[in-house]
Amino acid sequence: MTGTFWHAARQHLTASAGARVSLGIIVALVVLAVIGPWINPNGLETLDWSSVAQYPGIAHAHWFGTDRLGRDLYVRTLEGARVSMIVGLVASAVSLVLGLIYGAIAGYVGGRTDDLMMRIIEILGGLPLIFFVIFLTVVFGRNEYLLFASIGAVGWLTLARIVRGQALSIRRQEYIEAAIASGAGTARIIYKHVLPNVIGPVIVYATLTVPQIILLESFLSFLGLGIQEPRASLGTLIAEGAGEMEAAPWMLLAPGAFLTLLLVSLNIFGDRLRDAFDAGAGR
């Protein structure tokens, strides 16, 4: 991974209109989710009984309308989006850590260990993992830390494969040989030499898993197996909205549109990012 790699990749990325637009939308949505609730007078749990199931508009205080209990949808959508984004980031970080450790060990140690570890990945990859996540919520009850962990545990497989590939090429480098010659142990070499050298491109790849994880979280929350009341995520809001759509369609449209926009732009940006990496690698 040389300077020309990053240079070529960055050039390819900035040349793509899709990448620029989608990144702009992602940044806007994140900013909106972080500071948006404060530029509206309504609270997350405030019940405004004077305007129950109010339709959206900018003439009154509820820009996205309100739900059956008079809670403001603008604030709830943005708060829910923030929860979804945090889950996406934390669970991606979990899978990044798992994938890094697993992949680095498999790739650096190699041989039989590598064969066995990759075989395990292959088996896990063939399983209906989302059902296992549901299964875990059944067995251990529903709590948010478990949600982070189990979603993260699903996302690490691809990352482990990528890290392994990188580690395989690194172990033949001369500085590894030098480290072995100077008496460094396997654990130390992985920690000091392999991990720092694979982490850059892998973090970029990890961003590709963020939309998948946000989708998975919303899916579980939609079914009532993820984020629990009184907290809201985009999934729980869409579930509420789907139940009320005949009387108050905006309850479905506001969080649905937000999630759609977020997922579409994350996906487009991820695609362009992968293209840019391929271009950087000269493929």
Place this chain on the structure above:
Amino acid sequence: MFRYFLKRLGGAIPTLFIIVTLSFLLIRIAPGGPFDEEKLLPPEILANLKSAYGLDQPLWLQYAHYLRSLLHGDFGPSFRYKDFTVTELIAQGLPVTAEIGIAALILALALGMVIGVFAALRQNRAADYTVMTLAVLGIAVPSFVVLPLLGLLFGVYAHWLPVAGWEPGSIRHLILPVVALTLAPLAYVARLTRGSLLEVLQRPFIRTAFSKGLPLRTVIFRHALRPALVPVAGYLAPAVASIMTGSLVVESIAGLPGIGRYMVQGALNRDYTLVLGMVVLYSVVLIGAGLLVDLLYAWLDPRVGFER
């Protein structure tokens, strides 16, 4: 070819065994028993309940018993639906789920391939861009957003189709759920077909076919399509997984009495045996889909069976 298939089959059985064992152990190490919520029960009755469900036996005996029942297609009693066994619940729900799932799979594959070929033949023209933009949307928008939206448009506003509900034999009730299930895999298949066909069209044997003076249609359908479909065949198992996953929400939203809804209800009720049975069932279906993919590979690319 046959040996190749046997080898694949041999690989699938240990996988299934691991799934069953892992799921079984997870349930047994879970904190709290299935009867925790029935707090008012006196200890004698609780003990009776446990012995009725075999929970007082040693772990290895329960495991052996469970394995033997599984081999007989018996998933054990449901802990919540007291009068039903898990097998009965599955037998009730499976036809509905299979009906919408298979319809969605066939639609996604057939339409996806047609659209993919169409887009590839109009590469970098307006039609291609339109189709591929729609495909990005189709992949990114989750089914639990699509189905309520479809219900809103075609049900609440247009009154063409029922928003939710189910009647035996009624196809009108299944249209919107099937469409919602189809979109994501359809978009994916279209994208895969387009990309792979474009790549195949660059190969020398295609140039040879054109230089023989063959018309475009013959080149595409006789020569290019078969190798181009290899990645699409590889997507079959993920497509089945995507449709099974989608059926969880789609059945819940549309109120269809399929196994997806039982799975969700079972998960919300912490019905251990029901969820365990469903996980095993879904795994079997997915592993079966994987085997089918291997067979398809061998058919699409005859070199596959002879490797190694």
